[in-house]
Amino acid sequence: MYTAVLRDAKIEILDDWPNCVGGIMPRLIISLGLCFAAIAPSSAIAQMNPGDPHVAGAVACNDSPTPGKRPPNTDCAVLLHKTFDILPPGPLVWRFENFSTADAAQSAATPTSVVLEAAGKVWLLTLAAKGDRSKNATFVAETELLPPIPRGPSYEIVVSQANLGPDANVMTHKHSGPETWFLLTGEQCLELPDRTVRARAGQTMSAPAETPMKLNIIGPAKRDALFLVVHDSSKSWNTFVDWQPKGLCQK
Numbered sequence: 001m002y003t004a005v006l007r008d009a010k011i012e013i014l015d016d017w018p019n020c021v022g023g024i025m026p027r028l029i030i031s032l033g034l035c036f037a038a039i040a041p042s043s044a045i046a047q048m049n050p051g052d053p054h055v056a057g058a059v060a061c062n063d064s065p066t067p068g069k070r071p072p073n074t075d076c077a078v079l080l081h082k083t084f085d086i087l088p089p090g091p092l093v094w095r096f097e098n099f100s101t102a103d104a105a106q107s108a109a110t111p112t113s114v115v116l117e118a119a120g121k122v123w124l125l126t127l128a129a130k131g132d133r134s135k136n137a138t139f140v141a142e143t144e145l146l147p148p149i150p151r152g153p154s155y156e157i158v159v160s161q162a163n164l165g166p167d168a169n170v171m172t173h174k175h176s177g178p179e180t181w182f183l184l185t186g187e188q189c190l191e192l193p194d195r196t197v198r199a200r201a202g203q204t205m206s207a208p209a210e211t212p213m214k215l216n217i218i219g220p221a222k223r224d225a226l227f228l229v230v231h232d233s234s235k236s237w238n239t240f241v242d243w244q245p246k247g248l249c250q251k
Contacts, residue, residue: 061162068102068116076162079118079226083156083233084111088128091145094180094204094228095126097137108134114159118226119184125159127230140182147178147208152232163224170215172243177231179213180206186223189216189249196248212243216250 061076070077088110098121099105105115105124112127124134133139149155155177163185164170181188187200190207191214198218199205207213209231217223231237 061160068114070118070161075164076160078158078160079116080114080159081156082114082159083154085154086111087149087155088112091130092127092149093130093143093146094182094206095128095132095134095142096140096182096204096226097124097126097134098122098140099124099137104136108137112157114157114228116159116161116226118161119224123226125226125228127157141202141204143180143204143206146180146206149177149230150209150232152234154233156231156233156237158229158231158237159226160228161224161226163222164217165222166217166220168215168217171240172212172214172245173238173240174210174212175207175229175231176235176237176239177209177229178206179227179229180204181225181227184224184226186221186225187218188223188225189218190214191216191245191248193243198249212241214243214245214249218249 062078063081064071064074064077064079068079070079097105097108099108100122102115102117102122105122108124109115110126110128114125116123116125123140124137126132126134130142130145181199182204183199183201185201188198188205190197190205192207192211197205197207229237
């Protein structure tokens with residue numbers, strides 16, 4: 001159990017904070033927005049509204065101690081951060097491919113690619129023009145054209161993986177760039193202010209930048225997914241927002 005108090009855009013930990021990922025203490029980043037995801041012991045992401053930083057029993061969804069791979073027995077981890085200077089010529093999509101080895105994937109990577117391991121496979125995820133393919137890759141999926149990526153002096157790709165059950169209560173939030181998911185298992189529904197977006201295992205979906213959202217895990221099974229945000233690296237990639245969804249995913 002811990003108590004965290006927000007003072008002058010910094011967090012003070014008042015009680016003992018439990019070790020979270022592989023014994024590594026969690027990394028908290030707050031600057032107007034909060035780059036922090038919380039998961040309660042029940043494997044549900046705890047609800048926390050702006051101005052209310054108390055989340056009893058919460059455990060951080062922290063950077064993985066093994067970059068590119070989620071630690072065993074960990075429901076959620078930020079796998080990678082990668083910066084680059086120039087967006088590829090658009091319109092752009094995310095492409096998901098598999099390789100036999102990490103070295104093979106790295107050899108095919110571009111400045112806007114990331115290499116990771118998930119679901120027992122090596123993945124190359126590439127921000128690129130629609131229809132491109134990597135040599136010697138097994139093509140898995142390609143998104144529809146991405147929502148606009150706000151321009152910046154440089155960019156960051158943040159890649160995470162989370163395996164959550166239908167009781168997950170994900171905090172309402174927004175990102176400074178478009179977010180994209182590839183579902184490894186299960187189903188999900190994302191509520192946005194003007195619509196819902198749904199996907200199931202083997203499918204992708206995206207949400208626009210600077211848009212409040214509420215993620216819901218649908219059905220009886222857990223949902224395992226890779227999710228990415230590409231954004232202006234001078235801005236926080238994740239911010240909690242005081243937005244009340246209408247529960248459209250439950251209708």
